[in-house]
Amino acid sequence: NAGVMQNPRHLVRRRGQEARLRCSPMKGHSHVYWYRQLPEEGLKFMVYLQKENIIDESGMPKERFSAEFPKEGPSILRIQQVVRGDSAAYFCASSPQTSSGNNEQFFGPGTRLTVL
Amino acid sequence: AQKVTQAQTEISVVEKEDVTLDCVYETRDTTYYLFWYKQPPSGELVFLIRRNSFDEQNEISGRYSWNFQKSTSSFNFTITASQVVDSAVYFCALSEAKIYSYDKVIFGPGTSLSVIP
Numbered sequence: 001n002a003g004v005m006q007n008p009r010h011l012v013r014r015r016g017q018e019a020r021l022r023c024s025p026m027k028g029h030s031h032v033y034w035y036r037q038l039p040e041e042g043l044k045f046m047v048y049l050q051k052e053n054i055i056d057e058s059g060m061p062k063e064r065f066s067a068e069f070p071k072e073g074p075s076i077l078r079i080q081q082v083v084r085g086d087s088a089a090y091f092c093a094s095s096p097q098t099s100s101g102n103n104e105q106f107f108g109p110g111t112r113l114t115v116l
Numbered sequence: 117a118q119k120v121t122q123a124q125t126e127i128s129v130v131e132k133e134d135v136t137l138d139c140v141y142e143t144r145d146t147t148y149y150l151f152w153y154k155q156p157p158s159g160e161l162v163f164l165i166r167r168n169s170f171d172e173q174n175e176i177s178g179r180y181s182w183n184f185q186k187s188t189s190s191f192n193f194t195i196t197a198s199q200v201v202d203s204a205v206y207f208c209a210l211s212e213a214k215i216y217s218y219d220k221v222i223f224g225p226g227t228s229l230s231v232i233p
Contacts, residue, residue, distance in 0.1 A: 033220060042207055042223040043161075056220070089159060093221070104149075105211075105221055107161045 002027065004094050004108035005074075012114045019079040019086070021111045025094030032075040033105060034067060037089040049075060050097075082115045089113075118143045120210050120224035128230045129198050137193045137227045139208030145169075150184065150191045151209040151221070161207075167191065198231045205229070 005024040013019050025032050030051050035043040036059075046059040049069035060067065064082075069075040079086055089112050093105035119142040129135045141150065152164040165175065167184055175182045179196045195202055205226045211219040 035221075035223075042225045043221075044223070045220040048220060059220075091161065104166060105219075107153075107163070109160045112159065 004029075004092055004106050006090075006092050006108035006111050008111060009109060010112045010114070012116060013082050014116050015083055016081050019082050019113055019115075021077040021079075021090050021092075021113070022074040023077070023092030023094075023108060024074040025092075026096075026106055028096055029094035029106070030097045031095045032069050033093040033095075034075075034077050035091045035093065037091065037110075039088070043091060046077075079113075082113075084115045087113055087115045118145075118210055118212070118222045120208050120222055122206075122208055122224040122227050124227045125225070126228045126230070128232060131200060131231055131233050132197050134194060134196050135198050135229065135231075137195075137206050137208075137229065139191045139193065139224060141189050141191065141208070141210045143210060143212065145212045147212070149211045149219075151207075151211070152182065152191075152193050153207045153209065153223075154204045155207065155226070156204040164193075164206075195229075198229075200231050200233050203229060203231045 004026055007022050032049045034046040036046050037043045047067045048056040052071050064080045066078045089110045091110045092108045095105045121140045148169045150167045154162040172184050181194045183192045205228045207226045208224040209221045211221045
């Protein structure tokens with residue numbers, strides 16, 4: 001059973017371009033979480049999605065950032081018109097839908113975005 | 117509100133020394149999970165341990181041990197006989213446990229450990 005997959009692992013964009021980060025959750029997992037790690041900082045929650053639904057986007061910047069998790073395919077975190085401050089590592093995590101409250105999250109390897 | 121504090125920003129030890137990384141958390145919930153993750157220089161997150169709030173038994177795994185003290189809201193991590201490969205940033209984290217719901221993980225700011233040969 002493959003783990004959480006993220007691609008690309010490294011992404012370089014110039015200011016003003018768009019960045020698209022992909023996350024394929026573990027097989028059977030229907031919950032996806034995105035976290036951002038700014039340089040020299042810990043991870044901060046951005047958004048939580050279930051298939052076709054955004055459940056909690058309280059950690060997302062109000063502008064330029066969006067996320068989706070379609071019925072088919074990976075979850076996408078999109079950053080429009082990137083700025084240098086968007087340079088960070090973006091981690092995706094997934095969890096299964098269980099009734100036990102035991103919603104352990106499994107983290108992907110991260111995508112490192114560098115904005116020139 | 118939930119919060120995780122790791123007061124030690126950076127620690128340096130000489131190889132073979134023991135080192136303890138402190139973690140203090142805040143939560144109003146009675147049921148929650150605590151985690152430790154390791155982030156080596158390569159950048160990925162390596163899961164080390166998960167402990168639920170009802171299990172206060174200390175745990176040992178090889179050179180790693182964890183001391184969970186609910187009375188002081190602490191979940192400290194000790195590496196015995198440290199090795200150069202232990203050099204990494206270590207994150208303590210907290211998650212509530214809700215049935216039929218989700219839990220975002222709240223991370224501490226991390227402690228950067230350098231083990232000097």
